[in-house]
Amino acid sequence: MQKVVSSRRADATPHAASLIEGLRDIGYSLETAISDVIDNSITAGARRIRIVTETFAEEPHIAILDDGSGMTEEELIAAMRPGSRNPLASRDEPDLGRFGLGMKSASFSQCRRLTVVSRRDGNTSAAVWDLDDVAEHNEWAVQLPDDISQIPEADKLGEIGTLVLWEKIDRLSGGFVHNATKRAEVINQRIAETERHLRLVFHRFMEDAKPVSISLNGRRLPPLDPFARKNPATIADPEERLSLIRGDVEIQSFTLPHHKQMGKVDWEDIAGPEGHLKSQGFYLYRGRRLILHGTWFGLCRQSELTKLSRVRIDIPNSMDADWKIDVKKSSAQLPPIVRDRLKKVIERIQDGSKRTYRKRGQKLVDHERLPMWHRIQSEGQIRYRPNVEHPAFADFAESLAPDLRRGFFNCIALVGASLPIETLHADMAGTAEDIVPDRVDEDTLAQAVQATLSVLLGARKDMKEIMSLMKDVDPFRSAWDDTQRIIATTLDEKEQQ
Ligand SMILES: Nc1ncnc2c1ncn2[C@@H]1O[C@H](COP(=O)(O)OP(=O)(O)O)[C@@H](O)[C@H]1O
Ligand SMILES: [Mg+2]
Structure with a gap:
């Protein structure tokens, strides 16, 4: 008393x-x-x-x-x-x-x-x-x-x-x-x-x-679904339910489609003025009304790796006191039980995205796929090195006198060693999809196409296979129309010979 x-x-x-x-x-x-x-x-x-x-x-x-x-x-x-x-x-x-x-x-x-x-x-x-x-x-x-x-x-x-x-x-x-x-x-x-x-x-x-x-x-005003659920390429994980004394919390993770699988307008609409990197994270709804978004509540960083991950959290309004919802309903704090669960959700998301990235990495080093760059991973470090065995380089080196050949390989090695890593880091932190391979001029492309084509034909690959191999790597991938045209002319010329 x-x-x-x-x-x-x-x-x-x-x-x-x-x-x-x-x-x-x-x-x-x-x-x-x-x-x-x-x-x-x-x-x-x-x-x-x-x-x-x-x-x-x-x-x-x-x-x-x-x-x-x-x-x-x-x-x-x-x-x-x-x-x-x-x-x-x-x-x-x-x-x-x-x-x-x-x-x-x-x-x-x-x-x-x-x-x-x-x-x-x-x-x-x-x-x-x-x-x-x-x-x-x-x-x-x-x-x-x-x-x-x-x-x-x-x-x-x-x-x-x-x-x-x-x-x-x-x-x-x-x-x-x-x-x-x-x-x-x-x-x-x-x-x-x-x-x-x-x-x-x-x-x-x-x-x-x-x-x-x-x-x-x-x-x-049309609704704006931050999870792009209408897009068939969106991946929705199963819904999880956390039963607490004052009600249930529902959690569901989504992976947005890659920007190539979404129209430009939708992609930008869903990114908002802040961009995708800053819009990843938890989307907290109270009574189905969004009160907070674009934050991982300090549980992890907003990184390029998880850029397309968004997690829906639904709480009933009976939980205001536990979540410390303020008058403006624009901020909240996590109850510890929920915090632990969300940490697990994040770990799962991070594992998942690492796997996807690794898969893409493998594709890049696959010898069959003619990479211009090798990705070398050792002692916890990752290096990129130009692949001097690529037909476009090897072929040209063949035509050089031995002393010039050494100089040529040195030049290539120099390009690899001076990759502008820091600038790339900074750009990746902004809008990674704005970083694109440089365009090559017709002559450079033609030389690469012809060299590659003759190596692959020499290895007795059929045209269908050759096309599918070349289509996946740069510089051919980003100039595919021109590449196809050059292949066609090269084959025509070969036939006439
Ligand atoms: N558009 C509305 N239609 C009917 N009732 C309303 C409307 N806006 C406000 N009210 C009444 O006014 C009260 C006070 O509103 P408000 O100041 O926003 O506080 P709160 O929503 O937290 O109760 C509400 O609880 C409701 O009873
Ligand atoms: Mg009110």
């Missing part, structure tokens, strides 16, 4: 104006702020969510409309209260909210005037938080306007639903207070940048059999 100590009590009610201003700076971005408002719409059962922006007007605004359950006036007033619910109270399963702060703090992070209009059972109510008004009166009091017809976008509300309206969007104007055109440009640009975030964060709802549609100024 707590010891009773006699004490006096003093009123310490927060100073409304400063506390509410403080709510503005808890670190929301436009993306996370809009997402938080949309969370409420989804919790309210909305199927159609519309984001409508007016940026060129004298007083620009952003509106988010839904067709969810709506609120009565009493509920609306409760909803406007910062801290409207206790985060420790158990929530209904589909509820995406938590602290009873989201709508307010998300809105104030972007605007100084928040109006919520809600319609339910034929009654329409409206309430306004205006930070300038709070500052003036220093009172925790919302305004209840009688006439909603003056509220922008309120006419777009359907029979039931809610409008969240942001006015005085000072934070989005990029400092352009008087230059309306410039200001509109800045705001529009920022809004356009939120699109991908919304498509990703809510993709599961957008993909449902009865989907939630989210539109931006009349254009419906």
